[in-house]
Amino acid sequence: xxxxxxxxxxxxxxxxxxxxxxxxxxxxxxxxxxxxxxxxxxxxxxxxxxxxxxxxxxxxxxxxxxxxxxxxxxxxxxxxxxxxxxxxxxxxxxxxxxxxxxxxxxxxxxxxxxxxxxxxxxxxxxxxxxxxxxxxxxxxxxxxxxxxxxxxxxxxxxxxxxxxxxxxxxxxxxxxxxxxxxxxxxxxxxxxxxxxxxxxxxxxxxxxxxxxxxxxxxxxxxxxxxxxxxxxxxxxxxxxxxxxxxxxxxxxxxxxxxxxxxxxxxxxxxxxxxxxxxxxxxxxxxxxxxxxxxxxxxxxxxxxxxxxxxxxxx
Numbered sequence: 001x002x003x004x005x006x007x008x009x010x011x012x013x014x015x016x017x018x019x020x021x022x023x024x025x026x027x028x029x030x031x032x033x034x035x036x037x038x039x040x041x042x043x044x045x046x047x048x049x050x051x052x053x054x055x056x057x058x059x060x061x062x063x064x065x066x067x068x069x070x071x072x073x074x075x076x077x078x079x080x081x082x083x084x085x086x087x088x089x090x091x092x093x094x095x096x097x098x099x100x101x102x103x104x105x106x107x108x109x110x111x112x113x114x115x116x117x118x119x120x121x122x123x124x125x126x127x128x129x130x131x132x133x134x135x136x137x138x139x140x141x142x143x144x145x146x147x148x149x150x151x152x153x154x155x156x157x158x159x160x161x162x163x164x165x166x167x168x169x170x171x172x173x174x175x176x177x178x179x180x181x182x183x184x185x186x187x188x189x190x191x192x193x194x195x196x197x198x199x200x201x202x203x204x205x206x207x208x209x210x211x212x213x214x215x216x217x218x219x220x221x222x223x224x225x226x227x228x229x230x231x232x233x234x235x236x237x238x239x240x241x242x243x244x245x246x247x248x249x250x251x252x253x254x255x256x257x258x259x260x261x262x263x264x265x266x267x268x269x270x271x272x273x274x275x276x277x278x279x280x281x282x283x284x285x286x287x288x289x290x291x292x293x294x295x296x297x298x299x300x301x302x303x304x305x306x307x308x309x310x311x312x313x314x
Contacts, residue, residue: 082193108239142225151262206257218244
C-alpha cells in the first residue's frame with residue numbers, strides 16, 4: 001500500500017503559503033512528489049492538469065525546475081548576461097540566501113566555510129604550480145580541479161569558480177556601478193547586451209579571524225593560480241581574485257578568507273516530449289538536474305510523518 005503522507009501534500013502546502021512566490025509554477029508541473037511504496041520502491045510522480053504520471057525513481061536520469069524569468073541549476077539561480085563565451089553568473093555567493101548576503105568565506109583551494117584563516121590551515125599555502133598539479137589541487141593550466149573548487153564542491157556538478165578570463169569577460173561586456181541593496185553596499189554589473197545584471201556585495205575579507213573592509217572592498221576568489229615576483233627578490237604564492245568593487249583582476253594571499261561567486265556554462269535544452277514506458281530504462285522526465293542531488297533534499301517517510309504530525313492541526 002502507498003504511504004498516504006506524500007511529499008505532494010507538503011509541496012501543495014508550500015505553494016499555498018507562497019513559498020514559491022518568486023517562481024512561476026509551470027502548467028506542466030503543479031507538484032512533484034516522491035511516493036514510498038511498501039515494497040521499498042520509490043517513485044517520482046508528476047501532477048499536471050489534474051492527472052498523475054509516475055515513474056520508478058531508479059529509471060529517472062534527472063529533474064529540472066525552470067521558469068520564464070529565473071534560471072536554476074541544482075536549485076541555485078544564475079543570470080545569462082549574454083556573454084560571448086556563454087558563461088552564466090550566479091545571482092548570489094556560496095552560503096548566501098540573497099544577492100546582498102556575504103555568504104561563506106574560503107581560502108584559495110578550500111571547500112569548507114571558515115571563520116579563522118591562517119597559513120597553518122591553508123593546504124595550498126606556498127605551493128608552486130608543479131606541486132599543486134602533483135597533489136591534484138590544480139590542472140596543468142593552473143586552474144583548481146573540481147575536488148578543490150568551492151563552487152563545484154558546495155553546489156554540485158555544473159557549477160565552478162570563475163577563471164580570470166571569465167572575470168575579464170564579465171568586466172568587458174558589462175557596466176558596473178556602486179549601489180546599495182537592502183543597506184548593503186556593493187557593485188551592480190549590468191550587461192551591455194541584454195540589460196540583465198548581478199549584484200556583488202562589498203563583503204570585505206578575512207585576515208586571520210578579523211573581517212575587514214566590509215562595505216569598501218569586494219574581493220572574490222577565481223579558480224586561477226597566481227604568483228608574483230617581488231622586486232626580483234622573492235616570490236609570493238597567491239590566488240587570482242576578482243576585485244569586484246574596482247572591476248579588475250587582482251591577486252591575494254591564499255590564506256586570505258574571501259567569498260566565491262560561482263559560474264556555469266549550463267544550457268537548458270528543451271527535449272521533444274515523447275511517450276515512454278515508465279518501466280523502461282533511462283526514462284527522462286525533465287532533464288538537466290541530477291536526480292541523486294534532488295533525492296538528498298527530499299525528507300524521508302519518517303521525516304514527512306513528523307512534519308505532518310506537527311503541522312496538520314495548525
